[in-house]
Amino acid sequence: MPTTRVPRRFALALLLALPAALLAGCDDDDPNGVEPLEPTVAEAAASTAQLSTLVTALTAAGLVPTLNGTGPFTVFAPVNSAFEALPADVVARLLDTGNRDILTKLLTFHVVPGRITAAQLQNGQVLTTVEGTTLPVTVANGVVTVGGARVTTADVSASNGVVHLIDGVLLGSLDIVDQAVVRGFSALVSAVTTAGLTSALRGGSLTVFAPTNAAFAAIPGGAPTTPAGLTPVLQLHVVGSRALSTQLTEGQQLPTLLTGTSLTVSLTNGVRVTGPRNSAAVTAADIVAKNGVIHVVDTVLLP
Numbered sequence: 001m002p003t004t005r006v007p008r009r010f011a012l013a014l015l016l017a018l019p020a021a022l023l024a025g026c027d028d029d030d031p032n033g034v035e036p037l038e039p040t041v042a043e044a045a046a047s048t049a050q051l052s053t054l055v056t057a058l059t060a061a062g063l064v065p066t067l068n069g070t071g072p073f074t075v076f077a078p079v080n081s082a083f084e085a086l087p088a089d090v091v092a093r094l095l096d097t098g099n100r101d102i103l104t105k106l107l108t109f110h111v112v113p114g115r116i117t118a119a120q121l122q123n124g125q126v127l128t129t130v131e132g133t134t135l136p137v138t139v140a141n142g143v144v145t146v147g148g149a150r151v152t153t154a155d156v157s158a159s160n161g162v163v164h165l166i167d168g169v170l171l172g173s174l175d176i177v178d179q180a181v182v183r184g185f186s187a188l189v190s191a192v193t194t195a196g197l198t199s200a201l202r203g204g205s206l207t208v209f210a211p212t213n214a215a216f217a218a219i220p221g222g223a224p225t226t227p228a229g230l231t232p233v234l235q236l237h238v239v240g241s242r243a244l245s246t247q248l249t250e251g252q253q254l255p256t257l258l259t260g261t262s263l264t265v266s267l268t269n270g271v272r273v274t275g276p277r278n279s280a281a282v283t284a285a286d287i288v289a290k291n292g293v294i295h296v297v298d299t300v301l302l303p
Helices: 008-025 041-046 049-061 080-084 088-095 097-108 176-182 186-195 213-217 227-235
Strands: 073-078 111-113 126-128 134-140 143-146 149-158 161-166 206-211 253-255 262-266 272-274 279-289 292-297
Touching (some): 041 073, 041 161, 073 149, 088 097, 088 176, 097 176, 143 161, 176 206
Parallel strands (some): 073 161, 206 292
Antiparallel strands (some): 073 111, 262 272
């Protein structure tokens, strides 16, 4: 049978038409075409207007490449209003380049390894986060909360995991020192560092009566500057157990880390604590940390 020859000009036209035909076959609107890839969890967050502050924080912490990775990850993503509920100076300090380690600790507390949908979350469940601290789950009357924050939008699917929007920023991974840093107690943090007590305040279960910067500035004769001078002053402000304001009672004696010394609680005109030489008023209570609680006081207690 004789071979049919295709004229060269027709063959060239066919080759030129093939790419366009292939592209048309892959059009998103073509039910027979290739489905577009899902975004990663980082890309899903970036495309969600309610998560713009979170995306700024992820970028500042350098975590975007990680959340673009293989995963899978389950991300409990605080919405913008959750960040707005925090004091503005706290958010600013979290985003400060000098506090990147604290920011990373906070953000990785919102991420759990694996893909966990809302249907898989159960009441009483405890999740272990990428940061390493556990996150409790509560399911009641159809409402899911994680670490005390409510899931407002569930199951935003991603190629490497799933995102759940929540209405609060989870601070449970920050210890007392971290909280003191982001809350602006710079004089206290400096004193703790000088005294070599940083490690002690990151462990255990503690209550810290934290003097403000103004309180340190008002110490008669100035604050001590040596470890020997600072250590007893700081120990007087630390109780070796967690005591929320609701657990304080009139006349209660709180043994401090300063051997043989206790603080006496008064509830007559607000909350006050009295030491060997002076007393201080609690001006803000119950800043909860991973290893205890902070109560802000207006005066440095003196041993």
